[in-house]
Amino acid sequence: MGNYFNTLSLRDKLTQLSKCRFMDSSEFEDGVNALKGKKIVIVGCGAQGLNQGLNMRDSGLDISYALRAQAIAEKRASFVNATNNGFTVGTYEELIPTADLVLNLTPDKQHTSVVKAVMPLMKKGATLSYSHGFNIVEEGTQIREDLTVIMVAPKCPGTEVREEYKRGFGVPTLIAVHEENDPEGKGWAQAKAYAAATGGDRAGVLASSFIAEVKSDLMGEQTILCGLLQTGSILCFDKMIEKGIDAGYASKLIQYGWETVTEGLKYGGITNMMDRLSNPAKIKAFELSEELKDIMRPLFQKHMDDIMEGRFSGGMMADWANDDKDLLGWRAATAETAFEKTPAGNVEISEQEYYDNGVLMVAMVRAGVELAFEAMTDSGIIDASAYYESLHETPLIANTIARRKLYEMNSVISDTAEYGCYLFDHACKPLLADFMKKIDTDVIGKAYAKDNGKAVDNAKLIAVNKALRDHPVEKVGSFLRASMTAMKPIV
Ligand SMILES: NC(=O)C1=CN([C@@H]2O[C@H](COP(=O)(O)OP(=O)(O)OC[C@H]3O[C@@H](n4cnc5c(N)ncnc54)[C@H](OP(=O)(O)O)[C@@H]3O)[C@@H](O)[C@H]2O)C=CC1
Ligand SMILES: CC(=O)[C@](C)(O)C(=O)O
Ligand SMILES: [Mg+2]
Ligand SMILES: [Mg+2]
Numbered sequence: 001m002g003n004y005f006n007t008l009s010l011r012d013k014l015t016q017l018s019k020c021r022f023m024d025s026s027e028f029e030d031g032v033n034a035l036k037g038k039k040i041v042i043v044g045c046g047a048q049g050l051n052q053g054l055n056m057r058d059s060g061l062d063i064s065y066a067l068r069a070q071a072i073a074e075k076r077a078s079f080v081n082a083t084n085n086g087f088t089v090g091t092y093e094e095l096i097p098t099a100d101l102v103l104n105l106t107p108d109k110q111h112t113s114v115v116k117a118v119m120p121l122m123k124k125g126a127t128l129s130y131s132h133g134f135n136i137v138e139e140g141t142q143i144r145e146d147l148t149v150i151m152v153a154p155k156c157p158g159t160e161v162r163e164e165y166k167r168g169f170g171v172p173t174l175i176a177v178h179e180e181n182d183p184e185g186k187g188w189a190q191a192k193a194y195a196a197a198t199g200g201d202r203a204g205v206l207a208s209s210f211i212a213e214v215k216s217d218l219m220g221e222q223t224i225l226c227g228l229l230q231t232g233s234i235l236c237f238d239k240m241i242e243k244g245i246d247a248g249y250a251s252k253l254i255q256y257g258w259e260t261v262t263e264g265l266k267y268g269g270i271t272n273m274m275d276r277l278s279n280p281a282k283i284k285a286f287e288l289s290e291e292l293k294d295i296m297r298p299l300f301q302k303h304m305d306d307i308m309e310g311r312f313s314g315g316m317m318a319d320w321a322n323d324d325k326d327l328l329g330w331r332a333a334t335a336e337t338a339f340e341k342t343p344a345g346n347v348e349i350s351e352q353e354y355y356d357n358g359v360l361m362v363a364m365v366r367a368g369v370e371l372a373f374e375a376m377t378d379s380g381i382i383d384a385s386a387y388y389e390s391l392h393e394t395p396l397i398a399n400t401i402a403r404r405k406l407y408e409m410n411s412v413i414s415d416t417a418e419y420g421c422y423l424f425d426h427a428c429k430p431l432l433a434d435f436m437k438k439i440d441t442d443v444i445g446k447a448y449a450k451d452n453g454k455a456v457d458n459a460k461l462i463a464v465n466k467a468l469r470d471h472p473v474e475k476v477g478s479f480l481r482a483s484m485t486a487m488k489p490i491v
C-alpha cells in the first residue's frame with residue numbers, strides 16, 4: 001500500500017479533485033429508505049461515531065456499536081458513550097458478520113488495523129463506509145472486491161453534527177463512492193440515505209470523491225478552521241494582557257468572540273460579518289486582513305502543496321509510528337498557554353461588543369477564510385467544496401472553543417486535524433510576530449474609535465465593500481446558503 005493519489009496521472013488527479021456536484025434536495029426524496037431495515041454497525045463511538053449514530057437512530061435506522069474487546073472489558077469512553085445512550089454494544093465477532101453496512105469511525109491512524117480486523121468478518125456484498133478519505137487515498141488501502149465502499153463526510157466537528165440535527169438543521173456533507181468498490185451499483189443510494197439520516201441533506205450535500213474530500217478536509221482543518229483560530233486565540237490574548245486589559249475580560253472576549261463574529265459569517269458571509277462593524281472599523285479590519293493575507297499566503301500555499309504531494313501525510317504517519325510523540329507534546333504545550341489557563345471573567349459582553357472590540361479577530365477570520373478558499377480552488381478543488389471547508393465550518397469549530405476553549409476544539413476534532421492544527425500554529429505565530437508588534441488595544445480589547453475626528457473616506461469604503469462582495473467565496477456562498485432554509489441561530 002502507498003499513497004494512492006500519487007500513483008495517478010495528473011489528468012486523473014485533476015478529474016478526482018474536481019468531483020463536486022451540489023445535489024438538489026429532490027435527490028433526497030427517498031430519505032433513509034435505502035438503509036431502512038438494514039443492520040448498521042458503527043466501529044468506534046467517539047466524536048463522529050456517537051453523534052452520527054444518535055442522528056441515524058433518530059432517523060429510524062438500526063444502529064449498534066462494535067467495539068474492540070478491551071474497550072468493553074475496560075468500560076472505556078466509547079463503551080460508556082454507547083451504553084449510556086441505550087445502544088447495543090458487541091465485539092467485532094458478535095456484530096460484524098450480520099452487518100449490511102459497517103461505519104469505520106475510528107481514528108485515521110487506526111484505520112488500517114481496524115479494516116484488517118473487520119474486513120474478514122464482513123459478509124459478502126456488505127458495505128464499508130468512512131467519514132474521511134485518508135485511509136483509501138493517503139494509505140492506499142485495498143478493500144475486498146465484493147464489498148461496496150462509500151464515504152459520508154460531515155464538514156463539521158462531531159458534537160455539532162448532533163447539535164445542528166437537534167435544531168432541525170444539519171451540516172454540509174460530502175458523499176462519495178470508491179470507484180474500485182461498487183460491484184452492485186448500490187453505493188450512491190446508500191450514501192445518500194446515510195447522509196439524509198445524519199441530517200446532512202438539510203444543509204447541503206456534494207457528490208464528491210474520496211480524493212476531493214481528503215485534500216480539502218486536511219487543508220481546511222489545518223489552516224482557517226483550527227490552526228488559525230488557535231494562533232489567533234493565543235496571539236490576541238497575549239497582546240491584550242501585554243497592553244493591560246483585564247485577563248478575565250480578554251479570556252472571555254476570545255473564548256466567545258469567535259463564535260459570535262462567525263455567526264454573522266454563517267448567515268451572510270464575510271460581507272455580513274464585516275457589515276456588523278462601524279464603517280471606520282470595517283475599513284481598519286479590511287486593511288489589517290489585507291496585510292494578514294500577504295503575510296500568511298505563502299504558509300497557506302505550503303500547507304496545500306504539502307497535502308497535495310503527500311508530505312503532510314508522510315510526516316503525520318511518521319509521528320504515528322513514533323507513538324504520537326509530537327501530537328502529545330504539542331497538545332500538552334497548548335494546555336500551558338496563558339489563554340488556556342485563564343478562565344473567562346464574570347463580565348458582561350454584548351453581542352455587538354464582540355465585534356466592536358474584536359476588530360482584529362474579524363480581520364483574521366476574513367483573511368483565513370479567503371486564503372483557505374483561494375489556496376483550495378487554485379489547487380483544483382471546486383468552489384462549493386472549498387466554501388463548506390472554509391467559511392461554513394468556521395462557526396462550527398468556533399462553537400467548540402466557546403464551550404471549553406482550545407481544549408474542547410482539539411478534543412472534538414480528529415487527531416488528524418489536531419496534528420495539522422499544531423503544525424500550522426507553530427509556523428504561523430512567528431510569521432505574525434512583526435505584525436503583532438504594531439497591534440494595540442484599539443483593534444483588540446477596546447472599541448475601535450468610531451470617528452477619530454475624520455470623516456469616513458467614501459471612496460475607500462466603496463472600494464472595500466466592492467472587494468468584499470466580489471470575492472468568489474461570497475458568490476458561491478450566497479448560492480449555497482439559499483438552500484440552507486432550515487438554518488437556526490446558535491448565539
Ligand atoms: N472528529 C471529527 O469531528 C471528525 C472526524 N472525522 C473522521 O471520522 C473518523 C473518526 O474520527 P473521530 O470521531 O474524531 O474519532 P475519535 O478519536 O473521536 O473516536 C475514536 C473511536 O475509535 C475507537 N478506537 C480507537 N482506537 C481503536 C482501535 N485501534 N480499534 C478500534 N477502535 C478504536 C475509540 O474507542 P476507545 O474507547 O477504545 O478508545 C473511539 O470510540 C476519522 O476518520 C476522522 O477523520 C470526520 C469529520 C469530523
Ligand atoms: C471537524 C472536521 O471536519 C475536521 C476538522 O476535519 C476533523 O475533525 O477532522
Ligand atoms: Mg473536516
Ligand atoms: Mg478532518
